[in-house]
Amino acid sequence: MNTPFDTELKDNSECHFEDLSELFISFFENHRTLIKDDNKQQSFCCEYDKKNYSETDLFRMYCVKIYSGIYGSSSEIIDGDTEKVRYKKKSSDIDTRPFYLMVILPKDNEKVIVQKGMFIFQNVGQFGVKTITTNLMQNFFSDNFGITLKCHTIAPDLFVKKVIRKDNIKKLLMIKNVKSNDMADNIGVGYGSETREISNLSFNETTWAKIMNKIRFVAGGKYNLFEFEQQKYGNLKVIVDI
Structure with a gap:
């Protein structure tokens, strides 16, 4: 992943890459314009900026914005307040959303020759772009360079x-959402979300083990509330330095 290599193209010419990251950049740059998959009725294009690149002694990281959407059916877009039709969507119109993708490529060290990287995909509600992105990458690597890209969750x-x-x-x-789901409870004095932020953390081994177990339970879907100091929170964000 981190060493120069040459690969043969379809026209028998050779293409040189300093490392695998240049191959991913080639994919991003070749997918700047919109493409459509009429079988799955889904669109795809990338927006890559060289400024969204960072590097440390341990890894290289790229951040890419992906635009993807679905099409193939017509509908009416109505105003949720007035119930008036604002737009009549045609079957060729694409409901496009932006998603962020982070590509992380660890560097070799004295003990390990790295052969794996990591994709971190953003999901927006029920929508995601993992499948279409990895499928297009695999086809691009294979068809153009004869390279097999394997992706696992x-x-x-x-x-x-x-x-x-x-x-x-x-x-x-x-974050604790204390707002009632019953609209009748919210007439008059209302309530919002309670947010608690803790930084400059310092834990002994016993306390850290307990907190880590709770984080793992929430992340694994085994428990949908994070408990900290006898308080239960419905949403947890852990900010780390990588």
Whole structure:
């Protein structure tokens, strides 16, 4: 992944890459314009900026914005307040959303020759772009360079254990939604979300083990509330220094 290599193209010419990251950049730059998959009725294009690149002694990281959407059916877009039709959507109109993708490529060290990287995909509600992105990448690598790209989903528990450590955690952001789901309860004095932020954290081994177990349970979907100091929070954001 981190060494120069040459690959043969379809016209028998050779293409040189300084490392695997240049191959991903080639994919991003070749997908700047919109493409459509009429079988799945989904669109795709990338917006890559060289400024969204960072590098440390341990890894290189790229941040890319992906635009993807669905099409193929007509509908009416109405105003949720007035119930008036604002727009009549045609079957050729594409309901496009932006998503962020982070590509992380670890560097070799004295003990390990790295052969794996990591994709971190943003989801927006029920929408995501993991499948269409990885499929297009695999086809691009194979068709143009004869390279096989294998993608596997990382188990949430493994991801948490690898990324979150006691020495790199910067802050906990915990959110408790105390607003009632019953609209009748919200007439008059209303309530919002309670946010609690804790930084400059310092834990002994016993306390850290307890907190880490709770984070792993929430991340793995085994428990949908994060408990901290006898308070339960419905949303947890862990900010780490990677």
